[in-house]
Amino acid sequence: MASGRSGTSICCRKNKAISRGVSVLTKKTYLQEGFIRRILLLAIVLIAISIPGGVSAQPVISSEIAPLGKLRVATNGGNPQLVTRTPDGKMVGGVALDVGQFVAAKLGVSFEAVAYANADAYTQSFGKAEWDIAIGPRTPLVAEKAEFSPDLMLSDLMYVAAPGREFADAGQVDRPGVKIGVGRNPGADQFLIRTLKSAELVRPGGGGVEALRSGKADVWAANATNVQGVADALPGAKVVPRAFTTERYTVALPKGRSSAAQAKLAEIVNEAKRTGIVQKAIDEASLRGVQVAPN
Secondary structure, three states: OHHHHHHHHHHHHHHHHHHHHHHHHHHHHHHHHHHHHHHHHHHHHHHHHHOOOOOOHHHHHHHHHOOOOEEEEEEEOOOOOOOEEOOOOOEEEOHHHHHHHHHHHHHOOEEEEEEEOOHHHHHHOOOOOOOOEEEEEOOOOOHHHEEEOOOOEEEEEEEEEOOOOOOOOHHHOOOOOOEEEOOOOOHHHHHHHHHOOOOEEEOOOOOHHHHHHOOOOOEEEEEHHHHHHHHHHOOOOEEOOOOOEEEEEEEEEEOOOOHHHHHHHHHHHHHHHHOOHHHHHHHHOOOOOEEEOOO
């Protein structure tokens, strides 16, 4: 009988040991599986945020470019190559508005236009935190205050001569006794102030029609669309053949934005050019002397 009880006791202990072993193995397997699941989840998250436009990368870049949750797009509201207006002055389209809305949509934020009255006001806005991106010419006065996207479009700068004044082409304008009128701080002003050798640069105010009609300027310098507008409005005024330079329009970020934000903006600008957004805006505004910049 003692021997039987002893055998039963041994069997019980063996069974308990086996049960404990199975329990340990089960618990170990569960922990290993949990560890593997956590590693896989971490890997998925890391891959997602490393992909441009990934689930976490996109909101981060969007919030850097548009920190207020909306994209404030600055431009020169007086430039017909950027903004189209109705006769009563209402903005209804143009390259700056169309491209700005495209960028905002790509970033997943709302769009807000910040239109300045003229080139001088637009230029002075750089560095004042009044906007998130700016669409306009890349000029020396703003070059040190912004990060620029690839070129958006290229625009001819030309002359229109006052009634009775004749010039064979743009190369004949820079000579003694000729007064060249410009607005304050547009691309034509910033280019000519650095390059003229003999002609006089004047800023009479009031626009090209008044400057030529009053005799304050012999020619007016501006983009091709503005020049044609002056010629159409002033009988006897003639567009001088050939552009004197080409102006580069771009999209600017405030200085100091990250390389990731700059890369995202460049990607969107190139997409706007590639998919016809820029060309469509140029065509709808009937712009002269303007072409989409190559990628």
